[in-house]
Amino acid sequence: MxxxxxxxxxxxxxxxxxxxxxxxxxxxxxxxxxxxxxxxxxxxxxxxxxxxxxxxxxxxxxxxxxxxxxxxxxxxxxxxxxxxxxxxxxxxxxxxxxxxxxxxxxxxxxxxxxxxxxxxxxxxxxxxxxxxxxxxxxxxxxxxxxxxxxxxxxxxxxxxxxxxxxxxxxxxxxxxxxxxxxxxxxxxxxxxxxxxPDDDYVVPLDRAVVRREGTHVTILGWLLMAHFAQAAAAQLAAEGIEAEVIDVRSLSPIDYETIGASVRKTGRVVIVEEGPKTGGVSAEIAAGIMEHCADSLQAPVTRVASADVPVPFTPILENAYRPDVPRIVAAVRQLVGS
Amino acid sequence: MNPTLSPSPAAAALLRGSDRNILLGLYEKLVLIREFEERVKFLFLEGTMPGTIHQCQGQEATAVGVCAALRSDDFITSTFRGHGHALAKGLGVQEMLDELFGASTGCCKGKGGSMHMGNMDRGMVPGIAIVAGGIPLAAGMALAFKLQQRPQVVACFFGDGAVAEGAFHEGVNMAALWNLPVVLVCENNLYGASTRIDKVMKNPCVADRAAAYGFRGETVDGNDVLAVLAAAQRAVAECRAGQGPVLLELLTYRRTGHSRRDACHYQPKDEREAWFARDPIERFAAQLAERGDVTPADLAAIRARVEQQIAAAVAVAQRAPQPTLADLTTDVYA
CATH class of the missing domain: 3.40.50.970 (Thiamin diphosphate (ThDP)-binding fold, Pyr/PP domains)
Incomplete structure (x- = not known):
């Protein structure tokens, strides 16, 4: 190792x-x-x-x-x-x-x-x-x-x-x-x-992975947003909200088996995406969840995504553009409280 | 663009020195392509054949001349106008007609159609119908041959319209940089769809481009099958010897529309007449007659055989099995 x-x-x-x-x-x-x-x-x-x-x-x-x-x-x-x-x-x-x-x-x-x-x-x-x-x-x-x-x-x-x-x-x-x-x-x-590991291994191209287990809400993210989702989940745990975090990882095809199992357990979903909200992968995942396990949802799917603008340069605007831990935490609180 | 290029001494030598059966084989391929295209046009206009068609009547000598210089394990890439290339590279009349009728017995199981005709076992990638899209692809195939130290060559067919695309520049530049075994075959038929090349090229000599990338280019009478064959043989030999790429500009003319129901009103009458007088099949028939060992009856027999072959294949294709609905979702992933 x-x-x-x-x-x-x-x-x-x-x-x-x-x-x-x-x-x-x-x-x-x-x-x-x-x-x-x-x-x-x-x-x-x-x-x-x-x-x-x-x-x-x-x-x-x-x-x-x-x-x-x-x-x-x-x-x-x-x-x-x-x-x-x-x-x-x-x-x-x-x-x-x-x-x-x-x-x-x-x-x-x-x-x-x-x-x-x-x-x-x-x-x-x-x-x-x-x-x-x-x-x-x-x-x-x-x-x-x-x-x-x-x-x-x-x-x-x-x-x-x-x-x-x-x-x-x-x-x-x-x-x-x-x-x-x-x-x-x-x-x-x-x-x-x-x-x-020192030995040869592969990771399948069609499987999502649960990064943190929880029962109250499922947070889906990938790339940087998977890390932010985990940081948000750690904060939420301190206030008694147990979030399950899934790194979607495989974006085509999407692993609805892993995602569906989590949604059936928690009944609530927040999808976090870096990138404009309109036309994003999160829209596809939200629709897929509706098709695969709508009966398990206790509240509508929530999305946290970037603004519908080109990526700005100045740090204050770039930080406002990209979803961050506080916004994920706020979205989860609102959803779990609903 | 002047259709009167000086006669090719290499072509004359091929006419004199080649085996009679080889020359008759070239003639048969020319006639096969013409008759195939005419029959397809009829079936299409009659309404029994689905889709759209881009045909190559008048351009048969480019496909036949180039492919006759290739080995069966060499590859070609083609365009949306690929029926002639396919027949010249050795695809069967039956698998092509089946494909055009959308049958599951077609060379691409009915999933390719007219613009994506191909058969990897015959050395033809499905036609790349995005203009110039096949040029970087062909360079990559040639790179694979070089890396694998295999002796194969790729002939990449494209039209004069492709020269204006960025993909031409990028693909040709890399083929040149790495001395790749690819013969870049520009079929210059003077029109990109309906736009004449003098409206889109400051320098209308496509072969001149090669020098800018540091390799050899040549303009050839594309309506003289032996001139094409001689130029292609030299280009293929250079590529096989690691001295590629080579750019061949083959001057030719499309007798029929760009695609379905195009009446070619943008082609001036005198231009059409001048090129029709240089029809590749009639010219080759006249050249064969000069040899003294080919009679009009020999050529008539070939034509009759081709017509019979196509008629029989059409009858089979019209009854060929269509794909089932389950076939919709197969062949997406390996």
């Missing part, structure tokens, strides 16, 4: 998969430059020396290198592609949505696209275009699998599961959770380190 942050855990996971399977390679911008950063958040630092020719630096061309990754995946390679910031996925989305996600179906089940696409998201003092929560744009695309990792243990286990999966898998990571060091460290970072 060793204690690691998400960046280190992903790095080890990538290295182990590349060692295990020669068809695995990495492709992206600034990921293997000698003297460089190992990608925008140090995840691939040192891998170019360890795996010569298999850490492929590209031009600044997100549409192009995503298409290259899809094409290579179709021909039997297992690319791990990444964008430096999730916002750049808009450039890549033709290749992701029109090709990676659809080629299996439109070929009548003969094409395989074992692609991993990693993307960091989250409002982190960078203004509007390096900050959005992008997962909402991909969860409704049939053919893609979408996960969001909030701990180092999950990051490594889900990365490995994604590499071994025969479908395109998108992994969303949060910039405040990497634990990147040195010049790439993030102000305001949250501890997402885990004890990482």
């Amino acid at each position: 060793k204690r690691q942050g998400i960046a280190e855990a992903l790095r080890d996971g990538i290295a182990e998969e590349m060692t295990r399977d020669p068809s695995v390679f990495c492709i992206g911008e600034d990921i293997g430059v000698p003297g460089g950063w190992g990608g925008a958040f140090t995840v691939t630092l040192g891998l170019a020396e360890k795996f010569p020719g298999r850490i492929i630096d590209t031009p600044i061309a997100e549409l192009g290198f995503t298409g290259v990754a899809v094409g290579a995946a179709m021909m039997g390679m297992r690319p791990i592609a990444d964008v430096q910031y999730g916002d750049f996925l808009f450039l890549a989305s033709d290749q992701l949505i029109n090709n990676a996600a659809k080629l299996r179906y439109m070929s009548g089940g003969t094409v395989k696209v074992p692609l991993v696409m990693r993307a960091p998201i989250g409002a982190t003092g960078r203004g509007s275009q390096h900050a959005q929560s992008m997962e909402r744009y991909f969860t409704g695309v049939p053919g893609l699998k979408v996960v969001a990792v909030s701990t180092a243990y999950d990051a490594k286990g889900m990365l490995k599961a994604a590499v071994r999966d025969d479908n395109p898998v998108m992994i969303f990571e949060h910039k405040l959770l990497y634990g990147s060091k040195g010049a790439r460290a993030e102000p305001g970072a949250v501890d997402a380190t885990s004890e990482i």
Whole structure:
């Protein structure tokens, strides 16, 4: 066992998969430059020396290198592609949505696209275009699998599961959770380190996880919001409210078995999402809960999400934009009191 | 854009030096594509075939010439106008007609249709119907071949319209940077949908782009199947030797509409007549006659055989089984 942050855990996971399977390679911008950063958040630092020719630096061309990754995946390679910031996925989305996600179906089940696409998201003092929560744009695309990792243990286990999966898998990571060091460290970072086993392991791509057990209310979140939800639950416990916290983790497909079991126990749900409330993943989850276990609800589902505005720069507005622990606590109090 | 390119010496050598049966095989493919497309057009207008169609009458020599330079384990990527590419790469008339009729016996089980015709076992990715979307994809396939040290080549078909897309620049740049084994085949038929290329290109010579990326480009008479074949053979050999990519600009002309019920009123009459006079099938028939060992009866027999093959396949396709409703949700994930 060793204690690691998400960046280190992903790095080890990538290295182990590349060692295990020669068809695995990495492709992206600034990921293997000698003297460089190992990608925008140090995840691939040192891998170019360890795996010569298999850490492929590209031009600044997100549409192009995503298409290259899809094409290579179709021909039997297992690319791990990444964008430096999730916002750049808009450039890549033709290749992701029109090709990676659809080629299996439109070929009548003969094409395989074992692609991993990693993307960091989250409002982190960078203004509007390096900050959005992008997962909402991909969860409704049939053919893609979408996960969001909030701990180092999950990051490594889900990365490995994604590499071994025969479908395109998108992994969303949060910039405040990497634990990147040195010049790439993030102000305001949250501890997402885990004890990482020495042995090989995977985390399934379709299962949510209960982070804290409780009986009065279920709080659902992912990425940074899973951490905030746990902090809120700790505060609420002091005032006698026992919140169950679920890290949704798998955003497509959504694990209604785990979520439903909790809702049947608590009867009350708060969904926390970083990202504008309108059209968010939380809307999908709320509708899914209605379809799966409406009879168990003792009150309407509550959402805590960002304002319907672009991500602002100035810290006072950015903090107002992103859901925080006090707002989650307030929403739970109101719901439990209802 | 001037349809009168100087005659290709390499094409002349192929005409003289090739085995008669190989040349007749090329002729048969040209006729097969033309007859297939004409029959599909009839079935579509008649209302028995669903969907929409983008056809390639007049452009047969580009598909046949390029694919004849490939091995069966080489790959092609295609576009929404892919029937000719598919037939040239070796897809069967039956699996294609079944697909067009939406049958579960089609090459994509009826889930692809006209614009996504393909068969991985024949080396054809389902058609990529987003303009230029196949270019980065083809570069990636070629990257896989290079990383796996396999000798295969990818031929990536796209139209003149694709040259204006960002995906062209990004995909071509990476193919060039990494010397990837991809033959970039631009079928320049002078029109992107209804817009003529001189309205969308300051420099209308597509082959000139290659030099800007640091590799070789060539403009070829795309209505001369042997000129296409000769250029493709050279390009494929260079790619296989690690000297890719190569850009081939094949000048050709679409005789029929961009898609269904397009009467081509934007194509000037004199332009149409000039290109119709350069029809790839008639020209190749005339070239074959020069050899002295091919008679009009030989060509008529080929045409009759093709017509019979297509008629039989249509009859089968019209009765082919449709998917069941349970098939709606299969083949989404591997």
